[in-house]
Amino acid sequence: MGIRERWSATYYIVLLFVNSTGSDWSKCAQLTECQCKWSSGKKTASCVSAGLKQIPHLASEIQVLDLHGNPLKALEQDAFASIELLNLQRLNLSSTNLRSLHPGAFRELRILIELDLSQNELLQLSPDTFRENDRLRLLILNDNPLSALVAEQFPPLQHLKKLELSRCKLRSIHPYAFANLRALEILHVHQNLLTHLHQDTFNLPVLKTLTLSENPWYCDCRLRNFHEWFVDVNRNLGNEEVFCNGPETLAQISWRSIKGQDMVCSPTAYSSPTVIRTEAGADISFGCFVRGDPQPTVTWTFRHFEIHNSTNQLSEILIQTFKSEHFDEYNDDFINKSAQWVNVTINNVTSDLSGEWKCSAKSSAGESKAYLTLFLPKARTATARVAPDYSTFLMVGGSMLAMTCIGFIAACVCWKTKRRRVPPSRSFTDQEKKLLDTSLAVSCDRTSADMGSSYGFEMLDRSMSMESEDTQRCLEPVQITIEGPPGSYPPPPAEFALPAPYGNIFISVQVAGHNEEYPDLLGGGATLPRRSRTCFLKSTYDNMGPRITAAGSSTWSLPGANVDNKNIETDVPLTMPLSTFSTEFTAL
Numbered sequence: 126m127g128i129r130e131r132w133s134a135t136y137y138i139v140l141l142f143v144n145s146t147g148s149d150w151s152k153c154a155q156l157t158e159c160q161c162k163w164s165s166g167k168k169t170a171s172c173v174s175a176g177l178k179q180i181p182h183l184a185s186e187i188q189v190l191d192l193h194g195n196p197l198k199a200l201e202q203d204a205f206a207s208i209e210l211l212n213l214q215r216l217n218l219s220s221t222n223l224r225s226l227h228p229g230a231f232r233e234l235r236i237l238i239e240l241d242l243s244q245n246e247l248l249q250l251s252p253d254t255f256r257e258n259d260r261l262r263l264l265i266l267n268d269n270p271l272s273a274l275v276a277e278q279f280p281p282l283q284h285l286k287k288l289e290l291s292r293c294k295l296r297s298i299h300p301y302a303f304a305n306l307r308a309l310e311i312l313h314v315h316q317n318l319l320t321h322l323h324q325d326t327f328n329l330p331v332l333k334t335l336t337l338s339e340n341p342w343y344c345d346c347r348l349r350n351f352h353e354w355f356v357d358v359n360r361n362l363g364n365e366e367v368f369c370n371g372p373e374t375l376a377q378i379s380w381r382s383i384k385g386q387d388m389v390c391s392p393t394a395y396s397s398p399t400v401i402r403t404e405a406g407a408d409i410s411f412g413c414f415v416r417g418d419p420q421p422t423v424t425w426t427f428r429h430f431e432i433h434n435s436t437n438q439l440s441e442i443l444i445q446t447f448k449s450e451h452f453d454e455y456n457d458d459f460i461n462k463s464a465q466w467v468n469v470t471i472n473n474v475t476s477d478l479s480g481e482w483k484c485s486a487k488s489s490a491g492e493s494k495a496y497l498t499l500f501l502p503k504a505r506t507a508t509a510r511v512a513p514d515y516s517t518f519l520m521v522g523g524s525m526l527a528m529t530c531i532g533f534i535a536a537c538v539c540w541k542t543k544r545r546r547v548p549p550s551r552s553f554t555d556q557e558k559k560l561l562d563t564s565l566a567v568s569c570d571r572t573s574a575d576m577g578s579s580y581g582f583e584m585l586d587r588s589m590s591m592e593s594e595d596t597q598r599c600l601e602p603v604q605i606t607i608e609g610p611p612g613s614y615p616p617p618p619a620e621f622a623l624p625a626p627y628g629n630i631f632i633s634v635q636v637a638g639h640n641e642e643y644p645d646l647l648g649g650g651a652t653l654p655r656r657s658r659t660c661f662l663k664s665t666y667d668n669m670g671p672r673i674t675a676a677g678s679s680t681w682s683l684p685g686a687n688v689d690n691k692n693i694e695t696d697v698p699l700t701m702p703l704s705t706f707s708t709e710f711t712a713l
Contacts (some may be wrong), residue, residue: 150184164189167214182208189215197221200230215239219265222246228253236260243267243289256280265289267313274302276455287311291336294318300325300455307331315339320370323455324350335362344369344383346390346418347459353385390460392417392486396495405475405501412468413484413495416460421488423467428480432469441472476501 150168153161158175161168167188172181174194183190190213200223205213213234223245231237237258247269255261261282267289276299279285285306295317303309309329315336320343327335337355342348355362369375375383395414403409415423425432425444435442447466454462471478479501486493 150186154181154183156181156183159183161187180204180208180210183210185209185212188212191217192221193217193219195221197223199223199225200227202227202229203232204230206233211235213237217241218245220244224248226250226254228256231255232257234258239263241265242269245269247271249273250278252277252280254280255282259283261285263287266293267291268293270294272296274298276301277304278302279305281305283308285309289313290317292316296320298322298326303327303329310334312336315365321347321459322351323459324354325455326351332362336365337367338365340367341370342367342380343371344375344378344380344388345372346388349385349388349418350459352380352383352388356381389488389490390416390418390463391491392421392488392493394423394484394486394493394495396484396497399496400498400500402500402502403474407474408470408472409474409499410468410470411482411497411499412466413486413497414464414466415484415486415493416464417486417488417490417493418460418463419488419490420463420465421486421493423465424485424487425467425469426483426485427478432482439473439475440478443470443472444468445470474499474501 151161153159153170156172158177159170159172159181161170161183163169168184168186169189169191170181170183170187171191172195173191177192177195178197180192180197180200187210190210197218198221200218204227205211205216211233214236215238216231216234219241220243223242224247226242226247228251231240231254235257238260240255240258240261240263243265244267247266249271250266252275255264259282262284264282264285264287268291271290271293273296274290278299279288279302282305285308288303288306288309288311291313293314295314296319298314298319300323303312303326307330310331311334312327312329312332313334313336316339319337319340335355344352355367367380369378369380369383375387393416397412397414401409401411413423413425415421423446432442432444434444445468447468449461449464452462452464467484469482479499482497482499484495484497486495
């Protein structure tokens, strides 16, 4: 076999190997969601909007990978090296909902040239994120809410030519954020939220294009130096027009029409503290913090008089100014460069210095005022505290208590006395109840058929006309007196209830002591007297009438009757006929 034949055999073997290998990567590892093909001389795998939640396992020969529109959300460390996709040159991860990006996610992708991370949700980037991507030339970070770029935000990328940071909601960019991007030629930071930038922020040697439009630039002293750098005639950073968003006097004015002396900062003044309470003779100190550009002039006034260093017999006033000594122009706000403290020190303060003090800061840009109140309370005489005097209180309380006791005792005495006047209640015997239940019918003529029975008597019942004139004249009140020992008595019988032909009946109860001469009711003897007088009979006897004893006998009491004859009982017949009046007795 000749040399030519040997080369032909070798060629066919290599071609067969290439064809077999090509068939592997072109099939995209049997992933129907991806398409693998040659594009612009590169082995390209297109997996656009394939619903992938992780990096697909493709052939290691893949040079271009497009994962646009897949919900990846996060990339862990060695996300591509772990599946041997080390030959990637172009990688599109736009719109993949990335929220977390590990600093080592792109490690060992040493020939990566283009990387698109736009339209994701990255809040921050680690300065080490692209550390091993030395050949990176294009980096797109548009539409990520990054907010801020720190010092040396990017590692040394010696071949990076273009960086896009538009619509990233950037509010601050550190002056050294792009310090390691010495080859950067095109930088887009338009449509962000930038108001001020340091003049060294884009101090890049080969920068040719810089877009700054559609940011809310505030054209005051803090932007003056950067503005002068941007409009320098020796710089050609494009023909883009940039406008001021504030202050109001410079709003919507192009940067090319503004001069540096027009960009000033109005003075601001703050007092600390705003109220001071002290005592006469004390040493105090207070101050006013002032800043502005151009640097303002500061004065203290009290009661419309400007205060200077002074000494009198009572107090000493000293005014001192302290400027900021540790200003960091790369980290601190530029306006703080003019910051200063103007302090007032008073030794042996007096009441004449109490009141409102005013700090005024004036410059060509305006004026600011701050107020402080010095308060000295009035002197008060201290009085020793003594124990309260309770003697008056005790006297009044004792008097009231004594009066209350006296009133209570008096009430008890009155109540006791009143109880003694009222007969105590008691019960009746059967004999007493029989006597009290006796019903009497009284008329003008009192007759008796028989008054000598032992336990009762009966009188003839004669009807009497209640409309007769005689009867009406004789219906006088009947009073019955019952004498007996103390005790309570039952109510009067039903016969005495009104209406009745007896008129009004008054019953009085008198309690008499028991003795042998006049036996009382409970002792076996009681007297039911007649009414006080008769109508027609002119009796010669006493007006007490016949007495009916508990034994059932009746007696007549003669006027002037002798006590010695008290045991004599006389039966006296009635002299008046019964037809004239009728009397009805019922005795039990």
